[in-house]
Amino acid sequence: MTDHRDELIELYALGALPADEAAEVEDYLASDSQAQQRYYEYQQVAQALRWSVEQHEPPEGAYERFRERLAKPSNVVASKPTAKPVKRQSWLASLFGRRYYLIATALTIFLVLLAGLGGRIWQLQNEVASLQPLIAQNQQLTELLAKSGTQLVPLADTGTGMAGGSINIIVNPQTGQSYLSASHLPPLAANQSYQLWLIADGTPQSMEVFDVNTSGDALIWIERLPSTGAENLLGITVEPAGGSQQPTSNPLAVGTIDA
Template sequence: MTDHRELRELAVQLPLGTLAADDERRVEAHLRGGCAECETAVRGAAEVVDALVAAERPLEPSPALRARILAQAAAEPPAPPVRTRTAPGRLARAAWPLALAASVLVAVALGLEVRALREREAGVRHEIASLERRLAEAAEERDRLAAERDRLAGDRDRLAGELAAREDVLADLTARETRTVALAGTGPAPEASARAYLDPESRRLVLVVYELPPPPPGRAYQLWVIAGGEPLSAGVFELDSSGRARYETTAPPPLGGPVTIAVTLEPAGGVPKPTGPMVLAGT
């Protein structure tokens, strides 16, 4: 039992005058401290006691009746003293208001206790609901972070693969036997340029294109390797939105002698032999 709960139960007994002196001083000191809850309990208990006392208050006689009774009593000789016993019913009638007041005060105390418990229960329910909302928000944040982690892990793996591929290409392009061919724009694409890197041993061909305009609908850019005057197709490639491309393929043999690299504008999908205008070329 907490100190405040004990003081509240003692406070409702204060109007009865049945408290021990120490308890009464404790309650009065507590009330002077400004506890609104206990002050309310004392006022309610006092109202109950006042109502019960008023119900048992005897009726006062009128002044005339009182004067007649006193005059008659003065005229009669004094009677010898007689020991009398109070009737049990009178004692019962005198005691029942106090008993009823005590039971009512107990009920008041229990009512206050129930109200306090309900307030505490409401506070706990509110706190539980708040914690559940926070847990739900934390779960959503956890799921979002897990999805972000998975996305970043995928990006990491993809970039690691691209880096490894770029490192392989760089190693091939910087090898002593790698041949570099500079391509210049011609015909409909004079501003374009490109570089081709060829490894004669592996026949690996990497083409890097700059500032090439997008092909018309239904058309595509096709790469050619011209060795010994014979153009051989090395495939069709696509541009990004900035007019750039990085295209890697295996060049047709042979690559031992002089080689010309060219790009033409052909029907989509490519053709066996060049038919369209040349847009890039270099030897």
């Protein structure tokens, strides 16, 4: 026998039941998994209705008339049951089923597109974040080039192993700021590093320890220039990883800072 509360599930999904009958349906749903499934289906259709049409209050007395109609016995002669039971379909599902599935399909497509867009946004954010240090360096370099006293110091290969690479230093002795640009330097062993020195009046002072990428390139911003003298040279040596207090090898390249 069909439970009379099955007839109330659709109205409950629409929020059209008084409090006492709503509580009765809630107890029913809590104890019957099939009823829960029907409620879920009606609830989805009810959600689709909110998307599809403008909502209005029902006419006065509509609920009472609907209840009376349900309570009246039917005058239709019952036919013999067919061999296979026909699955009962909700009047809401048959009326709005097509619209609901169209809405569901559209929402699915929208969510797929949104997920793809979100992934692309995340990728662009990562790309922008990776460019921030380079953007900041370029801004520092632009400001350095605009300052009075800034000069370009190309370092000449001494023939001791630079293998066709090049090194240029942009330096401003007044502010102490420098910018190193190295290209195509030979790769070093894991236990070695390149080290830049300022040799002031014959005394070497460390400026920067650096490594190059797989292409042999490096871009290094140097905030502090050591104390200068009457004669100032810049030189690059190969040192143990992490650098040395004093040069331990002959320079690969040297250049002169103009007085």
